[in-house]
Amino acid sequence: MRERVRALEVEEGQLTQSATALEHEEEMSRGEVAHGQADREGREERVKQLVGEQESLRLRTETANGELTGLRIKVAAGSERGESARKELESLVTQRQDMETRIARLQATVVEGATRTEELERRISSTEGGLSQRAEEHKLAAEGLESRRAAHTTASAEVREQDTLFRDLRGRVDELMQGLSQISLREREIALELEHLAAGIRERHQVELANELHKYHLLPALAPETEAELKDLRAQVEKMGEINLTAIDEHAELSKRYDFLIAQKQDLQSSIEQLKDAIQRIDATSRERFKQTFDVVNEKFQAIFPRLFGGGRASLILTNDGPGGEPGVEIVAQPPGKKLQSVNLLSGGEKALTAVGLIFGIFLIKPTPFCLLDEVDAPLDEGNVGRYNDMVKEMSKQSQFILITHNKRTMEVSNTLYGVTMEEPGISKLVSVRMREAGAANDDKVTAA
Template sequence: MVSYGLEEKTALMTSLTDKLASTENSLIESTGRLDRIKEAFHRSEARYHSLEEMERNLEGYQEGVKSILLSKGGDTSPLAGIHGIVADFLDIITPAPNIPNRDNIEGELQAEKVIEAVLGERLQNIVVEGQEDTKKAIEFLKSNCAGRTTFIPKRPRPEKYRIEGKALQQLSNISGVIGPAMTFIEFREGYEALAEYFFSDVVIVDKLETALNLLKETNSSYTFVTIDGEVVESSGRITGGISNGKSPGLIQKRRELRALKNELLRLEREVSGTEGEVERAKNEKVLLQVQIENINKQIHEETIRIVNIDKDIEALIDDEKRIQLRIETLCLEERGIDSEISNLSSELNIYNEEIQRLLAEQAEGEQEIQGLIESQKLGRERWEEAQRGITTRKLELATRKEKRESLSVRLKELGERIESATTLTTDKEESLSKIDQKIDGYLREKSGIESTITDLWQKKDAISKEIVAKENERAGREERQRLSEEELKEKRRVMEDIKKEINQFEIQKAEIRLETGHLKETIYTTYQINLEEEIKNLNLKDLNIDELTSSLTALKERLNRMGPVNLASIEEYQELNQRYEFLTSQESDLTQACETLHKTISKINMTTREMFLNTFNIINEKFQYLFQLFFQGGESKLVLTDENNVLDSGIEIFAQPPGKKVSQLALLSGGEKALTAISLIFATFLARPTPFCVLDEIDAPLDEVNTERFINSVKDMTGFSQFIIITHNKRTMEA
């Protein structure tokens, strides 16, 4: 039975070991895949947030366009008729439609690049409902010195020749012609007239040579654009080359933004699914390790049992030796008894002979006494002497009879002892036979168990070597991952430096713009000269700066020599009038600035409230998830004390560990408070990660199990943040 049990355990151990190795391989593969997916997710997320921030701040937009869009307001706003920019209503058809003569086309068609080449800055033309809206917008730009831009009505007048019918068929048959641009785009419903206006006469071709040949041969009013972005207009004007800017165009950025959003959703699903696989693999690994540990315990118990069997065998051998010694003693005692019986038998025979002799002497004595009595001639002395002899003979006879009876009793006792010794010897021999059989069985069982244990130890050594190899491989992979993360962090740091420089340049740009506006206003106030109109009327190429400078100096000297005009009253009136106009203008500007400031504050408060609520909801969701992860259940949440006044509201933390009814944080134990605080801190990191974080003895109140959960959570977040942990916890330092 024991050998059969060990065979079953050996087979089960082999099966569990193979399954554990398979599970560990699956876990390593899933973990690696999860790390790669998370890395891709973080890259895409960073790119998405960057593009989203640029789009939200209208980076890359013209100054006038940015001013109009930021001040658009609601339906009651003076700019309510502003619909947006042309790019807001334009979509590229994907996948691209069937292109005839595709095999003869050199290069790859990038529709966004082609459309951006055709429209250029017209992508930022502002679409309005009508001319009145255009007037209001231009007046707004003038009054606020907010720049210039171009406006286009929602339904512009058609002024171009549409490519259709026979002309379309003829163009499609020409080698190198990809097709009309209208087949690659679509405008939102209600804005189709914009598509007709911009693209009705645009034809996409493969290269510049084809466009030039078509312009020469067809003598048409078409505009040709190549897949490399060169534009050939019917007037003969050609636009081409390479832009020095490395940032993508407006359409490409928006398409990339949509693609990144879909990619993030897909990666989130993959992360969720892969995390489930990793968790299942971890649970299965733990279960298998527990089962293997149980098998090892059973093997250990079998080993202890073998040791106990060895002890039983040694005890039985000692019993056998003692029994054998007892048998030998009994045999010696038996031989002594036999010798004594032989001696006693000889002595008994002697006594019997003596008794017979005495009986004969007694008979003779009695005959002699009878003869003496009959003869009555004997004397008294002889009679007494004879009587004494008879008495002596009778005493000797009685003594010999007692000795004979004593020998008979002793002989009987010896016989009983011999019989008892014989029975005991037989029983001991039977016991020894059974013990020998049992020892043989134990020895056979011990041999089988030792063989099985040897096989199991060999397999265990092989598994241990494989585990060490896997651990080394994992360590190498983690080292490579760490180097990649360091490189990524360095690139992020460089990107942050670049962003800071860009922001600094933007600030300098704004300061220069303000200073320029102030100088323009000062010149206009002092000399009644509009610099922008003067600059337009000037031919800057023909100007000589040195001559102008010397002329300005001479004029200033003449003015100084002339001195004040005698008409002091007129001059004072003009100065006071100018001062009055200036103060009136300043008052109007201040009033308008206050209104703008109030609007800006309202908009900032609204944006801040939205951003706060979004961040609060994300942190609340992450906090609930991490709380249940650390406590293995329970409930928790963050609650605003004043939901109607979000920006000035306080935040209350409610936490209910599993098995407790308390919800106030003050009623929790020290360890539970620490876990709750860690959950909230990590939730904040998950909502908006920082480059690095310093944790000072945050794990001090935690027990071993919660310390392990804390370490695992820190490891999960090292993909996007670097942690510096100050701790006295041995387990944390080992990790």
């Protein structure tokens, strides 16, 4: 039945392909017929259009002939207009020739259209004949296909019934096989457990399980007291658990690991002690060098402060936050006419000048090529500005000072001035003036005057 079903399916596929091919040929034939009819209608429309153009040309020819006759009468009537009439006549003759040529072309086109129409009619006739024949063949093939489909449906129903019966039988066989597999698996598990038990007894007690089992069945039954004692001993053995045969190796490995960690700990402790010693030495050296630098800075600061303030005194005092704390520095100052007090109690100008004195004291110990002072003289009064400028001028012998200022007196002691001006809104311009050259130029102007 399956082979018959396969043969029927193959035959059905072939019939389906044949029917599809016939339908495709039918669609192509219909397309060619429709194309021929459309082409025929276009040709007929073109013929009608050409006939209309021919009629129009005929009318224009008749009109031209009438005009030619009128022109001839006018030429005969008026000799003074003969030359112009002759030229117009020649033009009309040329137009007539062109029209005749066009009429001949249109007539040839009409003839060609008629020939094409006849050819299309013949093709349409032959296509319609082939179409009817193919339609008859398609009808016969469809009838055969329908009968075979009915036979295929009947055979399919029979196959489905047999397939259902076969599936039921297969399901029962699968259930039996599954039960057999489970029984075989259980049998194998029991055999493995028995083999494992015999191997364990052989390894632990050096006896064979089969022999001991045989001997056990030959022994008389145990008394109830002996049976209870045996159960108690078995429970105690189970509580003891399995003997760890690798405990000695694990202990040796852990001991080795412990010794290694102890050595690492000793190395770390030794490194920590060395680091603490190094930190103590660094702290001692740092404190010593800081104290040396502090004494030198304090000495310079005590010398510079009276020069900036025109008198008074000031000093630096070390402070300590406690044992192991970082030392700090406090500034005490006594401007002229005031009592000794912390720098935090001074006015803004006095604080600025005191800070400048400390900076200059540090600068004298370790000068740098450049020193940038930004609006330092802003809070100072006129007297302090003069002393500040004198100090800057004196220190500029060993370093170059760059001052940002708006004070005129500070500008006067500078060598070069740089300024930004805005002559036009939104356009900044940099202006520079060399004070010595500008002063020399002014002196020359004064001398010349």
